[in-house]
Amino acid sequence: MARTIVLGGGDEASNSFAASLARHSGLSYASVERKIFPDGESYVRVREPLDGVDRVVLVKTMAPPQDKSIIETLLLIDLLKEKGVGEVVLVAPYLAYARQDREFLPGESVSVRALLRALRRVGADALVTIEIHKEESLRYFEGRAVSVSPYAYMASRIRVEGDAVVLAPDQGALRRARELAEALGVGFDYLVKHRDRVTGEISIEPKSVDVRGKRVIIVDDVISTGGTVAKASELLLSQRAESVDVVVAHALMVGDAASKLRRAGVRAVYAANTLPPKDPGLVHYIDVAPLVAEKALEVP
Ligand code: R5P
Numbered sequence: 001m002a003r004t005i006v007l008g009g010g011d012e013a014s015n016s017f018a019a020s021l022a023r024h025s026g027l028s029y030a031s032v033e034r035k036i037f038p039d040g041e042s043y044v045r046v047r048e049p050l051d052g053v054d055r056v057v058l059v060k061t062m063a064p065p066q067d068k069s070i071i072e073t074l075l076l077i078d079l080l081k082e083k084g085v086g087e088v089v090l091v092a093p094y095l096a097y098a099r100q101d102r103e104f105l106p107g108e109s110v111s112v113r114a115l116l117r118a119l120r121r122v123g124a125d126a127l128v129t130i131e132i133h134k135e136e137s138l139r140y141f142e143g144r145a146v147s148v149s150p151y152a153y154m155a156s157r158i159r160v161e162g163d164a165v166v167l168a169p170d171q172g173a174l175r176r177a178r179e180l181a182e183a184l185g186v187g188f189d190y191l192v193k194h195r196d197r198v199t200g201e202i203s204i205e206p207k208s209v210d211v212r213g214k215r216v217i218i219v220d221d222v223i224s225t226g227g228t229v230a231k232a233s234e235l236l237l238s239q240r241a242e243s244v245d246v247v248v249a250h251a252l253m254v255g256d257a258a259s260k261l262r263r264a265g266v267r268a269v270y271a272a273n274t275l276p277p278k279d280p281g282l283v284h285y286i287d288v289a290p291l292v293a294e295k296a297l298e299v300p
Contacts, residue, residue, distance in 0.1 A: 003028075003053045007080075009060030009072065010034035010044065013276040017093050018059035020289035025297055027057070034072060042068060044075045046083070054086040057297065062096035063275050064252065070096060070115065074122050081123035090124040091292060093274035094250050098133040099222070104197050116140035128292060130274050131176075131221050131249035146295075150249050150272045151176055151219060153291045155183035158247065158270055164215040166247075167191060167236070169228050176219045180247055184217075191232055211241040222250045223269065226257030230264035237265045246270070251285075253278040 008018030008031040015031050022029035030048035037043060050056075058076055062069040073090065080088050100111035112133075117140055119127065126144040138145040168177035168190040181188035189209040195201070216236050218229055223246070233244040244266050251271035258279035261269065269279075272288040 004055040004057065005030055005048065005053055006057045006059065007032060007046070007048070007076075009058065009069075009076065011061070011063065011069070011276070013063055013093075013273070014059050014061050017061065017091075017273060017289050018057075020287055021057070021059060021091065021293050024290040024293035032076060036068075042071050042075060044072055044079065046076070046079060050080070050083045050085060055089065056080050056085045056087070057089045057091055059091045059093070061093045061274055063094060064254075066096035070118075074118060077119065077123045087125045088123055089126040089128060089297070090119060091128045093130050093272070093288075093292075094252075095129040095132055098129075098137060101134050101137045112137045113140040116145075117142075128297070130272060130288060130292070133221055148288075148292055148295055149176070149179060150286075150288045150291060151180040151247060152183035153288060154247055154270060154272065154286050155180055157286045158184070160184050160186065160215065160217070162215050162242070163213065164217060165189065165209070165211065166217045166219055167209065167211075167232070169218060169220050169232050173220060176221065180217065180219045186217075191235070211236050211239050214241055216241045216244045217247055218244060219247045221248065222252060223248050223257060223261075223271075224252045225254050226260040226264075229266065230260045233261070233264040233266050243267050248272075250274050251278060251283050253283065258282050 004027055006018050006022035006027045006029050008015035010032040019029050033045040035043045060073045077088055097111035097115045120141050120143050127141050128146050130148050130150055132147040135147050164186045166177045166181035166188040168174050171190050174190050177188040218232055229246055236244055246269045249272050269283045271283050273285045
């Protein structure tokens with residue numbers, strides 16, 4: 001009889017997301033074996049017998065080191081197709097390289113395009129990710145692809161008291177602020193940010209929002225170094241915001257991001273469980289696998 005299984009990609013974040021996804025969709029769960037050879041090359045093995053399995057939902061997040069995660073993903077998809085699996089649905093909770101989605105400076109690679117083409121060409125039939133930086137990037141995956149927006153779902157797991165407002169760090173992220181704010185039943189707005197593409201310097205100018213006495217919730221897709229959110233938090237607290245919390249899809253938390261955020265007065269970060277957990281005490285994780293099970297496994 002035809003069967004679907006959920007396969008965790010071997011690393012802890014992928015496995016726990018996959019296990020939750022399997023539980024919430026009533027599917028069976030298995031994991032893969034992985035190791036790294038002394039010369040640095042990756043090795044993966046699927047011990048689960050695949051006879052009679054016609055669909056595999058492979059959960060593999062592209063956590064740092066991203067390039068290793070990506071090669072493991074490619075090896076796994078290729079292996080599954082060679083084993084005769086009819087349909088491989090890749091669930092990549094965090095899709096790496098999504099922010100390099102165009103040629104900002106002449107001669108730059110459009111990295112997300114290269115990645116999505118590679119995933120498709122090696123054999124992924126469908127792709128499900130959470131909050132890709134720009135939804136338009138999905139067109140580079142020539143197959144069924146969906147990016148699940150987690151903010152409304154996350155809102156139901158966050159307690160907001162008092163006079164609160166949701167702010168996006170820039171106008172491009174206003175959709176995220178609207179979605180979260182509507183689910184929380186509060187107002188929203190955005191800040192004006194400028195990033196120097198060469199030096200990486202960020203400056204943020206205040207927008208016409210009076211945050212005095214307000215509980216501010218900043219919403220963004222990614223915290224990487226924490227620079228964007230830290231600057232916003234400092235600015236908002238200097239404008240007498242009562243507190244600053246953050247809701248983010250992907251908490252990469254690179255280097256000293258956590259101490260940067262604490263120094264900038266951030267009270268708490270609520271992140272989807274798309275990446276390995278970091279900095280307990282500051283970052284609170286919300287399991288969004290049920291949302292993926294509910295919405296994304298039915299990719300049209
Ligand atoms: C930028 O376009 C993204 O939406 C994030 O605001 C940015 O990637 C965050 O990076 P960092 O934490 O290093 O400031």
